[in-house]
Amino acid sequence: MIGVLEAIGSWVIGFLEFWGRWFLLSVKAVLLAFKKPIRFKRYIYYLASIGADSLPVIAITSFFTGGVIALETYTAFHRFNAEYMIGAVVAISMARELAPVLSALLVTARSGSAMAAEIGTMKVTEQIDALEMMAVNPIKYLITPRLYTSVIAVTVLTLISDIVGYIGGYVVSVYLFHVNKTLYLRYTQNLAEMNDVYHGLIKAAVFGFLIATISCLYGYYTKGGAKGVGESTTKAVVTSSIAILIFDYLITYILRLFNL
Incomplete structure (x- = not known):
């Protein structure tokens, strides 16, 4: 019984310590952006590294995701002669849920792991200590x-x-199942709303924040040499992915609460 209590207490302390560190690091990272010097070249470099370099894999994934939604919904809608509503289902599903979640998970796997590994390597090789010695805030x-x-x-x-x-959904519906493209587009316009897009973009912004802060946190507190870098990278990807799915539910619930 005592061992169980110790394990629970240790887990609670570790949980609180992690999120305490995360909160402090996140606040510092946000506020330090307004302190000179502002190195715009680094922002441009990471925007290309995180954003532009991730575009091909996200485009391929999204195209086939839209196609799969069309494939899966066609059978049900065909029974009611409502195939032209597939476009609205694809648009709303992608905008509100699949696009932000898939994009965030792919960026986590590709860029989040790289952040944790790079910063973790700098930590164990004392490059971060060298930055502090040169009066550069790491x-x-x-x-x-x-x-x-x-x-x-x-x-x-x-x-x-x-x-x-x-x-992707349009190609499958119109060219594979020969759905009337005029009705396909018209029902998308009638049923899909800009609120659906805003819903997904709010999620995406939060997910981007979580990916960067969690991945950098694990890298920044890496210990134990090369093995520690590997462990930090794995933990960063797993924790970021879980956080994305949990916050996906929380954001959806809050937006539903306010009828958004």
């Missing part, structure tokens, strides 16, 4: 640019994912 230099560019990149990638996913 949070401002390493984490702040990644934080802001991740929010922007995931938001833009989600918007692109919406468009590409809808195109």
Whole structure:
């Protein structure tokens, strides 16, 4: 019994310690963006690294996701002669849920792991200590640019994912199942709303924030040499992915609460 209580207490302390560190690092990273010097080149570099380099894999994933939605819904809608409503289902599903979540998970796997590994390597090789010796704030230099560019990149990638996913659904519906394209587009316009897009973009911005802060946090507190870098990278990807799914539910619930 005592061992169980010790295990629970240890887990609670570790949980609170992690989120306490996360909160402090996040606040510092956000506020330090407004302190000079502002290194715009680093922002541009990370925007290209996180955003532009992730575009091909997200575009491919989104195209086939939209196509799969059309394939799965066609059978049910065909029974009611309502195939032309597939477009609305694809558009709303991608905009509100699939585009932000898939984009965030792919960025986590690709860029979040890279953030944790790079910063973790700098930590164990004492490069972060060297930055401090040169009077360079490591949070401002390493984490702040990644934080802001991740929010922007995931938001833009989600918007692109919406468009590409809808195109995937259109191609499958119109060219494979020969759905009337005029009705397909008209019912999409009638049923899908801009609120659906805003819903997904809000999620995307939050997900981008979570990816950058959690990944950088694990990298920043890495210990134990090369093995520690590997463990931090794995934990960063797993924790970020779980956080994305949990916050996906919370954001959806809050937006539903306010009828958004």
